[in-house]
Amino acid sequence: xxxxxxxxxxxxxxxxxxxxxxxxxxxxxxxxxxxxxxxxxxxxxxxxxxxxxxxxxxxxxxxxxxxxxxxxxxxxxxxxxxxxxxxxxxxxxxxxxxxxxxxxxxxxxxxxxxxxxxxxxxxxxxxxxxxxxxxxxxxxxxxxxxxxxxxxxxxxxxxxxxxxxxxxxxxxxxxxxxxxxxxxxxxxxxxxxxxxxxxxxxxxxxxxxxxxxxxxxxxxxxxxxxxxxx
Amino acid sequence: xxxxxxxxxxxxxxxxxxxxxxxxxxxxxxxxxxxxxxxxxxxxxxxxxxxxxxxxxxxxxxxxxxxxxxxxxxxxxxxxxxxxxxxxxxxxxxxxxxxxxxxxxxxxxxxxxxxxxxxxxxxxxxxxxxxxxxxxxxxxxxxxxxxxxxxxxxxxxxxxxxxxxxxxxxxxxxxxxxxxxxxxxxxxxxxxxxxxxxxxxxxxxxxxxxxxxxxxxxxxxxxxxxxxxxxxxxxxxxxxxxxxxxxxxxxxxxxxxxxxxxxxxxxxxxxxxxxxxxxxxxxxxxxxxxxxxxxxxxxxxxxxxxxxxxxxxxxxxxxxxxxxxxxxxxxxxxxxxxxxxxxxxxxxxxxxxxxxxxxxxxxxxxxxxxxxxxxxxxxxxxxxxxxxxxxxxxxxxxxxxxxxxxxxxxxxxxxxxxxxxxxxxxxxxxxxxxxxxxxxxxxxxxxxxxxxxxxxxxxxxxxxxxxxxxxxxxxxxxxxxxxxxxxxxxxxxxxxxxxxxxxxxxxxxxxxxxxxxxxxxxxxxxxxxxxxxxxxxxxxxxxxxxxxxxxxxxxxxxxxxxxxxxxxxxxxxxxxxxxxxxxxxxxxxxxxxxxxxxxxxxxxxxxxxxxxxxxxx
Ligand code: SF4
Numbered sequence: 001x002x003x004x005x006x007x008x009x010x011x012x013x014x015x016x017x018x019x020x021x022x023x024x025x026x027x028x029x030x031x032x033x034x035x036x037x038x039x040x041x042x043x044x045x046x047x048x049x050x051x052x053x054x055x056x057x058x059x060x061x062x063x064x065x066x067x068x069x070x071x072x073x074x075x076x077x078x079x080x081x082x083x084x085x086x087x088x089x090x091x092x093x094x095x096x097x098x099x100x101x102x103x104x105x106x107x108x109x110x111x112x113x114x115x116x117x118x119x120x121x122x123x124x125x126x127x128x129x130x131x132x133x134x135x136x137x138x139x140x141x142x143x144x145x146x147x148x149x150x151x152x153x154x155x156x157x158x159x160x161x162x163x164x165x166x167x168x169x170x171x172x173x174x175x176x177x178x179x180x181x182x183x184x185x186x187x188x189x190x191x192x193x194x195x196x197x198x199x200x201x202x203x204x205x206x207x208x209x210x211x212x213x214x215x216x217x218x219x220x221x222x223x224x225x226x227x228x229x230x
Numbered sequence: 231x232x233x234x235x236x237x238x239x240x241x242x243x244x245x246x247x248x249x250x251x252x253x254x255x256x257x258x259x260x261x262x263x264x265x266x267x268x269x270x271x272x273x274x275x276x277x278x279x280x281x282x283x284x285x286x287x288x289x290x291x292x293x294x295x296x297x298x299x300x301x302x303x304x305x306x307x308x309x310x311x312x313x314x315x316x317x318x319x320x321x322x323x324x325x326x327x328x329x330x331x332x333x334x335x336x337x338x339x340x341x342x343x344x345x346x347x348x349x350x351x352x353x354x355x356x357x358x359x360x361x362x363x364x365x366x367x368x369x370x371x372x373x374x375x376x377x378x379x380x381x382x383x384x385x386x387x388x389x390x391x392x393x394x395x396x397x398x399x400x401x402x403x404x405x406x407x408x409x410x411x412x413x414x415x416x417x418x419x420x421x422x423x424x425x426x427x428x429x430x431x432x433x434x435x436x437x438x439x440x441x442x443x444x445x446x447x448x449x450x451x452x453x454x455x456x457x458x459x460x461x462x463x464x465x466x467x468x469x470x471x472x473x474x475x476x477x478x479x480x481x482x483x484x485x486x487x488x489x490x491x492x493x494x495x496x497x498x499x500x501x502x503x504x505x506x507x508x509x510x511x512x513x514x515x516x517x518x519x520x521x522x523x524x525x526x527x528x529x530x531x532x533x534x535x536x537x538x539x540x541x542x543x544x545x546x547x548x549x550x551x552x553x554x555x556x557x558x559x560x561x562x563x564x565x566x567x568x569x570x571x572x573x574x575x576x577x578x579x580x581x582x583x584x585x586x587x588x589x590x591x592x593x594x595x596x597x598x599x600x601x602x603x604x605x606x607x608x609x610x611x612x613x614x615x616x617x618x619x620x621x622x623x624x625x626x627x628x629x630x631x632x633x634x635x636x637x638x639x640x641x642x643x644x645x646x647x648x649x650x651x652x653x654x655x656x657x658x659x660x661x662x663x664x665x666x667x668x669x670x671x672x673x674x675x676x677x678x679x680x681x682x683x684x685x686x687x688x689x690x691x692x693x694x695x696x697x698x699x700x701x702x703x704x705x706x707x708x709x710x711x712x713x714x715x716x717x718x719x720x721x722x723x724x725x726x727x728x729x730x731x732x733x734x735x736x737x738x739x740x741x742x743x744x745x746x747x748x749x750x751x752x753x754x755x756x757x758x759x760x761x762x763x764x765x766x767x768x769x770x771x772x773x774x775x776x777x778x779x780x781x782x783x784x785x786x787x788x789x790x791x792x793x794x795x796x797x798x799x800x801x802x803x804x805x806x807x808x809x810x811x812x813x814x815x816x817x818x819x820x821x822x823x824x825x826x827x828x829x830x831x832x833x834x835x836x837x838x839x840x841x842x843x844x845x846x847x
Contacts, residue, residue: 014249014251015249015251015483016249017239017245017246017248017249018246018249018483018484019246021485022246022483022484022485023483025483025485026253026481026483028535028537029481029534029535029536029537030535031535032531032535032536032537032566032567032568033532033533033534033535035566038567040567046567047567048567058245058246059236059239059240059245087535089251089252089253089481089483090251090253091251205237207236207237207240207241208235208236208237208240209236209240210236
């Protein structure tokens with residue numbers, strides 16, 4: 001009987017600039033090195049049954065990534081952790097893991113609907129920054145045109161980000177941003193910074209921002225659970 | 231330790247090229263080693279990380295307690311611009327120390343069009359470009375790889391070259407560096423070069439003087455230092471069984487060009503294709519035992535977690551126990567989701583059977599290299615493949631369910647006429663017909679890829695004058711006009727690129743100034759079509775007064791001194807000359823692997839032997 005494990009893992013400084021695809025592939029290789037009984041898809045070109053939650057952009061680190069790993073039999077949670085931890089590349093660590101039902105669970109991708117980020121920004125002007133954030137928080141709507149290779153799309157940033165908390169420090173500003181992930185889309189933290197700089201005059205160089213995901217949640221009204229707690 | 235600012239990393243493409251931390255990379259404390267090497271590949275990360283030779287050297291150096299090897303690749307132009315504007319010097323991916331702080335910087339020379347990147351990397355490292363301008367505290371700049379067999383165009387820039395297989399030579403070099411440093415660097419830089427020149431396979435160009443005749447040809451490259459041998463002969467590993475193999479290769483995060491396990495079945499190839507340089511440089515054939523390969527494969531899978539094992543060699547299908555090793559590898563790893571692949575196929579039905587076994591689903595494309603369009607021309611180049619072989623192989627492929635075939639050819643081969651060009655088109659059409667015969671309907675896709683022949687040193691065609699660019703382009707257009715069927719796609723190489731390759735492949739020391747001029751004008755990444763600027767090279771030739779056609783298009787006479795005559799791959803010049811005459815007579819020469827020795831000189835001269843497990847067992 002196949003079993004499934006859900007793991008909370010990190011994407012640390014060492015792998016900050018690794019793309020989501022490369023991050024996934026490096027974990028898949030780590031699993032293969034463990035010799036754990038990973039399950040593979042049927043067919044001639046088998047794929048390891050491993051699934052990740054929301055993708056991270058290049059340059060974004062994380063303290064809260066989640067993955068589901070399917071095994072063909074159960075070596076026990078301790079054995080899974082002990083086998084995998086030493087095989088993971090530097091910067092990727094296991095925070096927690098537990099077994100979840102092997103079937104009947106919606107995909108990780110489908111359940112998470114809120115992501116929290118910490119953004120460190122070296123500032124070029126002090127008070128102007130807090131004023132810019134105040135204006136963003138007070139705005140009822142913030143129209144923004146998202147551009148990607150497929151085309152342009154106008155969105156309201158406020159549909160995804162209601163409020164941004166700021167903590168000014170000696171070497172810059174620390175922002176706490178919560179972004180809603182909806183069935184029709186979301187916004188990337190880099191785009192939020194761009195909006196703040198271009199539309200609200202935040203005095204910062206967007207390229208110099210360091211973004212770290214601090215949480216990924218299944219939010220429902222007041223309740224807020226991590227994928228490991230649902 | 232160099233720290234790249236986040237703003238830089240967020241602006242450049244693929245920043246993971248520059249951030250290191252790959253698993254299996256070896257980080258040593260520089261204070262604890264006597265000889266430190268920065269192993270440099272003069273191209274972008276994804277290309278350089280795919281190269282087996284550097285993985286081998288990295289492994290051999292790092293297993294020495296007294297030495298350390300780190301990696302460095304050419305930064306992509308966007309990163310180069312950032313580095314120059316932020317004042318970040320070229321540095322390695324392990325300790326992030328400047329390359330200039332290493333004892334040795336070692337470049338691998340895989341293709342001529344990477345030479346400007348070598349100059350650019352030295353410049354980014356803050357190391358004087360010319361050997362003569364370096365002081366005792368600059369790193370020793372060394373190079374190896376196939377292009378080192380005509381080292382002359384790089385003679386001004388490289389302190390010494392290592393010819394041939396470096397498994398043993400690199401140990402000698404590391405030991406010599408450590409010893410020289412511990413002794414307090416006696417004699418300084420030149421003192422070390424004299425020690426290096428005594429190592430077999432090492433060529434120190436500064437210890438040789440080139441002289442020229444009135445007509446511009448070479449009159450000789452003569453040793454001018456007591457430590458320098460008149461002829462430097464390549465190193466060769468007699469028995470690969472004993473040679474160290476990198477079973478713990480650095481594992482990239484980025485998807486690299488060859489992102490899989492590379493299992494080297496054997497080295498060398500004695501089929502004797504007359505255009506092929508590798509076939510001469512890596513003689514003789516030496517196979518690993520199947521048991522050894524299975525053990526290496528197991529270690530590689532355990533240490534990498536890769537899902538594919540590629541059986542690499544110059545001509546993998548020639549491995550004597552191929553069928554056996556393929557099925558045993560598939561068996562051993564099928565539960566771990568690891569597949570086996572063959573990078574090159576021979577043109578026969580045996581190869582199709584194997585291809586079927588290894589890549590059950592990927593029916594998308596099979597690649598064959600008939601190289602020439604007519605039997606006559608295939609006899610000239612000694613490509614022992616007949617039209618019947620191709621028909622059988624393609625027929626077997628179509629019966630097995632493949633529908634796409636890729637065919638590789640060359641144009642501009644010696645004795646070629648327009649009939650041979652038409653033969654390429656006819657062969658492609660024949661492949662379409664075979665599909666119809668097998669399947670009763672149309673539906674095959676044939677892609678024809680045509681490169682322009684570049685005569686290479688140490689081959690029977692080393693004397694041949696390359697077709698000029700106009701002629702190559704005329705042949706390309708002729709061929710293009712012959713492909714009317716939409717099921718055949720046709721691609722060809724830029725003739726300017728092939729011309730420049732030919733210039734540098736058979737050039738002499740006078741090209742050093744051209745290289746320098748081209749680099750100053752902005753040449754870099756010449757192997758990448760988006761960066762290759764021929765006009766700039768024309769300017770460089772004009773500026774330096776060097777005529778490129780003298781090197782590319784001129785047929786050399788048999789008695790001319792060639793710029794690589796003092797560098798030996800162990801194969802006699804007389805053998806190459808004989809082969810050239812045989813070629814012009816369209817007379818084939820059989821493979822010496824199982825047949826008679828053709829007395830090319832390698833086995834006799836270097837005291838090595840063919841190792842072929844299919845025969846001895
Ligand atoms: S010396 Fe003879 S056997 Fe050895 S590689 Fe040359 S031709 Fe072949």
